[in-house]
Amino acid sequence: MKNGITRRGFVQATAATAAATALAGPTLRAFAETTTKEEPKAEEGGTWVSSACQGCTSWCAVQVYVEDGRVVKVKGNPNSKANRGFICPRPHLAIQQLYDPDRLKGPMKRTNPKKGRDEDPGFVPISWDEATEAIADKLMELRATGETHKFMFLKGRSTNNSDVFFKALPQIYGSRNCFAHSTICAEAEKLGAGVTEGYWDYRDYDVANTRYFIMWGTDPIASNRQIANISNHFGDMTDNATVAVVDPRLSVTAAKGDEWLPVIPGQDGALASAIAHVILVEGRWNKDFVGDFSDGENRFVAGSKVDEGLFAENRTNGLVKWWNVELFDKTPEWAEPLCGIPAEQIYRVARGFASAAPNATSWMSPGVAMQVRGAYMAMATNALNGLVGSVENVGGPNRAPSVPAGKLPDIRPYQDEIALAGVKQPYFDQRGTFDFPAVAKGKLHDQVITNRIADCLNEGEPYDIKMVISYWNNWVYSCTGAQRWEEALAKLPFFVHITLNPAEMSQFADIVLPARHQMFERWGSVTNKQDLHSYTALEQPVVEPLWDTLTDETEISWLIAEKLADKGFPNVLDYYRECFHDPETDAAPQSGKDLSLFATKIMTKPLWDPASDKKGGDELAGWDDFVEKGIWNSKKQGYREHWDDFGTKTGKYEFYSETLKGILEEHAAGFGKTVDELMKELNYQARGEAAFVPHYEEAYREGDESEYPFVFSEHRSRLNREGRTANTSWYQEFKDVDPGDEPWDDVLKINPVDCEKLGIETGDAVRVTSVQGSIVVHAKAWEGTRPGVVVKCYGQGHWAYGKIATKDYAAKVPRGGNNNEIIPSNFERISSSTTRHGGLARVKIEKVEEA
Numbered sequence: 001m002k003n004g005i006t007r008r009g010f011v012q013a014t015a016a017t018a019a020a021t022a023l024a025g026p027t028l029r030a031f032a033e034t035t036t037k038e039e040p041k042a043e044e045g046g047t048w049v050s051s052a053c054q055g056c057t058s059w060c061a062v063q064v065y066v067e068d069g070r071v072v073k074v075k076g077n078p079n080s081k082a083n084r085g086f087i088c089p090r091p092h093l094a095i096q097q098l099y100d101p102d103r104l105k106g107p108m109k110r111t112n113p114k115k116g117r118d119e120d121p122g123f124v125p126i127s128w129d130e131a132t133e134a135i136a137d138k139l140m141e142l143r144a145t146g147e148t149h150k151f152m153f154l155k156g157r158s159t160n161n162s163d164v165f166f167k168a169l170p171q172i173y174g175s176r177n178c179f180a181h182s183t184i185c186a187e188a189e190k191l192g193a194g195v196t197e198g199y200w201d202y203r204d205y206d207v208a209n210t211r212y213f214i215m216w217g218t219d220p221i222a223s224n225r226q227i228a229n230i231s232n233h234f235g236d237m238t239d240n241a242t243v244a245v246v247d248p249r250l251s252v253t254a255a256k257g258d259e260w261l262p263v264i265p266g267q268d269g270a271l272a273s274a275i276a277h278v279i280l281v282e283g284r285w286n287k288d289f290v291g292d293f294s295d296g297e298n299r300f301v302a303g304s305k306v307d308e309g310l311f312a313e314n315r316t317n318g319l320v321k322w323w324n325v326e327l328f329d330k331t332p333e334w335a336e337p338l339c340g341i342p343a344e345q346i347y348r349v350a351r352g353f354a355s356a357a358p359n360a361t362s363w364m365s366p367g368v369a370m371q372v373r374g375a376y377m378a379m380a381t382n383a384l385n386g387l388v389g390s391v392e393n394v395g396g397p398n399r400a401p402s403v404p405a406g407k408l409p410d411i412r413p414y415q416d417e418i419a420l421a422g423v424k425q426p427y428f429d430q431r432g433t434f435d436f437p438a439v440a441k442g443k444l445h446d447q448v449i450t451n452r453i454a455d456c457l458n459e460g461e462p463y464d465i466k467m468v469i470s471y472w473n474n475w476v477y478s479c480t481g482a483q484r485w486e487e488a489l490a491k492l493p494f495f496v497h498i499t500l501n502p503a504e505m506s507q508f509a510d511i512v513l514p515a516r517h518q519m520f521e522r523w524g525s526v527t528n529k530q531d532l533h534s535y536t537a538l539e540q541p542v543v544e545p546l547w548d549t550l551t552d553e554t555e556i557s558w559l560i561a562e563k564l565a566d567k568g569f570p571n572v573l574d575y576y577r578e579c580f581h582d583p584e585t586d587a588a589p590q591s592g593k594d595l596s597l598f599a600t601k602i603m604t605k606p607l608w609d610p611a612s613d614k615k616g617g618d619e620l621a622g623w624d625d626f627v628e629k630g631i632w633n634s635k636k637q638g639y640r641e642h643w644d645d646f647g648t649k650t651g652k653y654e655f656y657s658e659t660l661k662g663i664l665e666e667h668a669a670g671f672g673k674t675v676d677e678l679m680k681e682l683n684y685q686a687r688g689e690a691a692f693v694p695h696y697e698e699a700y701r702e703g704d705e706s707e708y709p710f711v712f713s714e715h716r717s718r719l720n721r722e723g724r725t726a727n728t729s730w731y732q733e734f735k736d737v738d739p740g741d742e743p744w745d746d747v748l749k750i751n752p753v754d755c756e757k758l759g760i761e762t763g764d765a766v767r768v769t770s771v772q773g774s775i776v777v778h779a780k781a782w783e784g785t786r787p788g789v790v791v792k793c794y795g796q797g798h799w800a801y802g803k804i805a806t807k808d809y810a811a812k813v814p815r816g817g818n819n820n821e822i823i824p825s826n827f828e829r830i831s832s833s834t835t836r837h838g839g840l841a842r843v844k845i846e847k848v849e850e851a
C-alpha cells in the first residue's frame, strides 16, 4: 500500500471491469473480487452522466458518477452496443488525471529564451488575454511578410471537433501545414488491409463467433482497439475458440491463450508464409471463396511451381502467382530457424486455423505492421483471412458501418489572397519524395510523415518554420529518436503547447496553455467501432473545471480568432460566427463556450436530428436525448457485403496485389525509376514480382550484432492511456499488471539464461544502449522472453509531467527510461509509418551503479 490506497481499494473502483478481468492471472485477480459490489444509485445523492473515454483508440461510451460536483466513479455506458456497459481499468485512472495536482492550472509564459532539457524555462503565469495576444501578434507578423506557411499546426489525439481548430484556423489563415500523429500510431496496418482486401482501415472483429484466433503481436485484453469488447468476451473466447498468440513476449493474452509462439522479432513473415504453405499443400484453403484446380487435384506440392491456367479462382486474385513467387518452398522446416518457432507448432496452428475456418481470424497489429519491412508482414498476416475465406465472414475480421456525420462548413469563402498563396506552398513534411511514397487510403503523396518533421526542422528544409501550435501530443516523449525532437524544438523561434500536464514537449514552449480533460470537462464527440457496431459517443462537461482551463478545439481557437480580428484579420472569427449557429435555435455563437456546444451539435446533427433520415441505427428523439443516452449505435455490420467487389483494383481479394503494383509503379515512374529501384530505396528486399505479393523479408535491425548483442522489443502497458497516465499513483502502484513489470519501477526483462551470462540479477541497475542513445533501468530476470531478446514496456521514463511520473521532478530525473531514447527513428516508407516494432534496435546491456 502506497499513497493511501490499497490494491483492493483501487479495484473496488473498477466494478464494471471486474468480469472483464476475471480470467487474468494472480496479480489481476484482485480486480475480479468486486464483481458483486453494488453500483452507487442515483438516489444516494449523485448522478450518472454520459461521456466518452479516449484512454485508448477504442473510444468507449462511459458514464460518470458525480457527487457534490466531484467525479467519484466511472462505468461503461449500458446504452452502448459496442462495449455493452463494460470498460477496462484505464478510465478510472482518468479520475486521477482530472484531479492531478501537477496539472497546468493556467496559461504560462517562458522567461528564459534559451531552450533545452537542461534549461529552466522560467515559466510565469499569464492571463488568457496576454497569451492569445502574443500568439495573434506572431501570427500577424507572418501574414505581413507573406510567410503564413511558416506557421505549422500539430496535433495528437482529437475529437470530431478537431477540424474547427486544426483545419479551419490554419487554412483560413494561410497554412496547409497541419500534421497529426497518425503515422507514429498504426498506419502500416491500414496499408496491409488496403492492398489485400481493399479496406483502408482498422478491422472490426466478430469475436463471439470466432473459433480460432491467430493474434499477431496483439494483446487485445490489454491493448489494441477494442479492449472493452474483448475483455468482456474473453471468457467465451477461451471456452469456444483456440487462441494462438504470436508475440516475442509472454503477453497477457498469450498467458491466458492456448498457444504462445514466441517469434523472433521481425521474423513473422517466415511464419506467415509457412502457415499459408501448409494450408495450400494440405488442401485446406476455402474452395468456395478462393476457387480450386479445375480438375479438383491439388498440385500445391512443396518445391514445385504450378501452371496458373489449371486453377479457377473465384473471389480472389493471384493465388497461384503467390504460390509460385513465394510460398512453394516455404515449408515449416524452412521457417523454423528463421522465426524461432518449431515446425511442429507451425503445422498445428495452420491446421487448427484452417479447420476452424471460416470462423477464424488472423488478427494483424502494429506488432507486425509498424516495422521497417512491415508492409509485407501486414499483407502476409492479413492474407491468411483471404486463404480461408474468413474475411467479412462469420467469426472473421469485418468492416464497420459508416456513421453519418456533420461536415465542417466550407472555409473557402473566408480564405483571402494571402491565405490562398500560403496553402499552395509545399507541405513541410516533404511527403512524396522518392524515398517517401506517403500512401494514404490508396492515394500517393497524401500521407503525413509525422516523425520526419523533426528532421525537417533540424535541417531547415524545405523552409524555416517560424511558429508552431501543438495540442494533445507529446512528441518529445512519444516519437522514436526522441532526441531529434528535443534538438528541433530547442531551435524553434515560437512554440505554443496546449496540454493537460506540463509535459516534455511543454518544456520547449514559449507559451503553455492548459486544456480541459477530454472525459470530464468539455464538449466533443468520437466515432469508432467494436463488436460489429459503429458508434458516436458524446463527451460533455460533467463537472465544473477546477482550474483556469479551456477547451483546445473550440474555446482556445475562438480566443485566437478574436485577437486576430482585433488586429485586422477577422476572417476566422467571421467564419465561426457565421457558420457555427446552433442547429436547434439558429443562434449565432457569442463566445468560445457557445462554439464548443454548437460545433459539437453540428458535427453530430445527422445522428440526433429527428428530421435526418439516413440513420442506419439508433433513433434519437433530439439533442437532449443524445446528451442523456450519450451514444448513437449503428445497426450491426452485415457479413460478406463486399464479396462481389472488395474495392481493390481487380475487385477481388488480392493475394497478388494489382492495387499495390499500381501504386508502386506510378510512384517509381514519376521519378523515372523501376519498382526494383524503388524497393531498394525503401529498404525492402523484394525484387521483381515479389513486390506485389505477401512474402518473407529478413528483419531490419540497427546496430551491429558484435557491439549490440541483444534485440530490443517493446510493448505498451495495460494501464497507459497512450502517453498520459504515468503521473497517477494507481498507474505506478499497479504496474505489475503488465506481465514481468514491477510497481513504481521500469524494468528491462531479460531471459534468465542471458542474466546468468551477463552476471546480472533482478534489481540491478543496467544501462541499455543502442545506436540512438542510452537509458538506465532495472534488470528483471524473466522467462517471458527468449534468450537474445530483451523486452521493455513503453510508458515510464518521463523527465517532466509531474512528481509521480518522475523520480525527481525538480531535477528532471526520470523514473526509468523512455524507449524512444533508444529506438532510432526509421520508417515503413510506403505508409510513412514510424517503426517501433520488429526488434529494430539492437542493444548492449551494462551493469551500472545505482544513481
Ligand SMILES: Nc1nc2c(c(=O)[nH]1)N[C@H]1C(S)=C(S)[C@@H](COP(=O)(O)OP(=O)(O)OC[C@H]3O[C@@H](n4cnc5c(=O)[nH]c(N)nc54)[C@H](O)[C@@H]3O)O[C@H]1N2
Pocket: 155, 156, 157, 181, 184, 185, 186, 471, 472, 473, 474, 475, 477, 478, 479, 480, 498, 499, 500, 501, 502, 503, 515, 516, 517, 518, 519, 552, 714, 715, 716, 721, 722, 723, 724, 794, 819, 820, 823, 836
Ligand atoms: N516507444 C513507443 N512509442 C510510441 C508508442 C509505443 O507503443 N511505443 N505508441 C505510439 C502511438 S500508437 C501513439 S498513438 C502515440 C501517441 O503519442 P502522442 O500523440 O504524443 O500522445 P500522448 O503521448 O498520449 O501525449 C498526449 C499529450 O497531450 C497532453 N494531454 C493529455 N491529456 C490531454 C487532454 O485531455 N487534452 C489536451 N489538449 N491535451 C492532453 C499531454 O501533454 C500529453 O502528454 O505514441 C506513439 N509512441
Ligand SMILES: Nc1nc2c(c(=O)[nH]1)N[C@H]1C(S)=C(S)[C@@H](COP(=O)(O)OP(=O)(O)OC[C@H]3O[C@@H](n4cnc5c(=O)[nH]c(N)nc54)[C@H](O)[C@@H]3O)O[C@H]1N2
Pocket: 055, 056, 057, 058, 185, 186, 216, 217, 218, 219, 222, 223, 224, 225, 227, 246, 247, 248, 249, 251, 263, 264, 265, 266, 267, 268, 365, 366, 367, 368, 713, 714, 715, 716, 717, 718, 719, 720, 721, 722, 723, 837, 838, 839
Ligand atoms: N492499454 C492500452 N491500450 C491501447 C493504447 C494504450 O495506450 N494503452 N493505445 C491505443 C493505440 S493509440 C494504438 S495505436 C493501439 C496499438 O495496438 P497494439 O496492438 O496494442 O499495438 P502495440 O502495443 O504497438 O504492439 C503490440 C504487440 O506487438 C508485440 N511485438 C513487438 N515486436 C513484434 C514482432 O516483431 N512480431 C510480433 N508478432 N509481435 C511483436 C509487442 O510485444 C506487443 O505485444 O492500441 C490502443 N490501445
Ligand code: SF4
Pocket: 053, 054, 055, 056, 057, 058, 059, 060, 087, 088, 089, 090, 091, 226, 227, 228
Ligand atoms: S478500452 Fe480504451 S476507450 Fe474503452 S474504457 Fe478502456 S481506455 Fe477507455
Ligand SMILES: [Mo]
Pocket: 057, 184, 185, 186
Ligand atoms: Mo496509436
